[in-house]
Amino acid sequence: GDSVTQMEGPVTLSEEAFLTINCTYTATGYPSLFWYVQYPGEGLQLLLKATKADDKGSNKGFEATYRKETTSFHLEKGSVQVSDSAVYFCALNGAGGSYIPTFGRGTSLIVHP
Amino acid sequence: GAGVSQSPRYKVTKRGQDVALRCDPISGHVSLYWYRQALGQGPEFLTYFNYEAQQDKSGLPNDRFSAERPEGSISTLTIQRTEQRDSAMYRCASSLVPDLGSSYEQYFGPGTRLTVT
Numbered sequence: 640g641d642s643v644t645q646m647e648g649p650v651t652l653s654e655e656a657f658l659t660i661n662c663t664y665t666a667t668g669y670p671s672l673f674w675y676v677q678y679p680g681e682g683l684q685l686l687l688k689a690t691k692a693d694d695k696g697s698n699k700g701f702e703a704t705y706r707k708e709t710t711s712f713h714l715e716k717g718s719v720q721v722s723d724s725a726v727y728f729c730a731l732n733g734a735g736g737s738y739i740p741t742f743g744r745g746t747s748l749i750v751h752p
Numbered sequence: 753g754a755g756v757s758q759s760p761r762y763k764v765t766k767r768g769q770d771v772a773l774r775c776d777p778i779s780g781h782v783s784l785y786w787y788r789q790a791l792g793q794g795p796e797f798l799t800y801f802n803y804e805a806q807q808d809k810s811g812l813p814n815d816r817f818s819a820e821r822p823e824g825s826i827s828t829l830t831i832q833r834t835e836q837r838d839s840a841m842y843r844c845a846s847s848l849v850p851d852l853g854s855s856y857e858q859y860f861g862p863g864t865r866l867t868v869t
Contacts, residue, residue, distance in 0.1 A: 643794075675860075680862070681862060682755075682756065682860030682863060683843075683845075683858075685859075728794050728795075730794070738783075738807070738808070739797050739808060739811070740785075740797065740858070741797075742794030742795045742796075743794050745792070
């Protein structure tokens with residue numbers, strides 16, 4: 640079946656450091672790929688998405704590129720802020736005609752001042 | 753505008769009792785999904801609806817779990833004869849249209865934290 644693998648957390652960084660959270664996937668066909676963010680006490684919010692190979696999703700300084708050859712969708716940000724502290728989920732949908740999303744287990748990011 | 757709401761936010765129940773969890777999606781959203789999320793894990797699909805029709809319930813763990821969306825808006829997830837292993841965060845999400853091409857984002861509610869004692 641489909642699966643999403645994320646790097647284990649927590650990831651702890653100082654403010655203004657560079658962020659990478661790795662995500663790889665296994666799926667049939669050509670899924671759409673997503674990053675969701677969950678702030679404490681809130682529901683998941685879509686951060687960015689990419690629907691086909693080589694697409695780059697971007698939002699709020701975060702970027703991720705859909706790499707079909709490496710089945711990856713790594714999340715990056717050049718300079719993190721304390722307010723970026725949250726849990727980040729990589730997800731896929733639409734593999735093999737399915738409308739059921741598959742989520743990774745989440746990566747906690749902690750940014751210190 | 754109003755987002756997805758869920759009630760109750762917290763529910764503590766004794767083993768063997770039935771519970772009903774409610775989801776109120778964003779007005780006009782066609783698709784509604786239910787997920788279960790264990791601590792430290794991502795959301796795990798349970799079931800989903802387009803309008804009032806349940807499209808897929810393959811993620812429901814067993815026949816104690818059921819869901820309905822009778823008028824194509826509010827949905828209820830019911831767990832009968834609860835067990836301690838049912839303790840988790842239950843999340844609801846809605847999206848504007850059926851997920852054709854899967855490029856449409858889902859809007860999540862804050863969840864209901866269920867604790868079975």
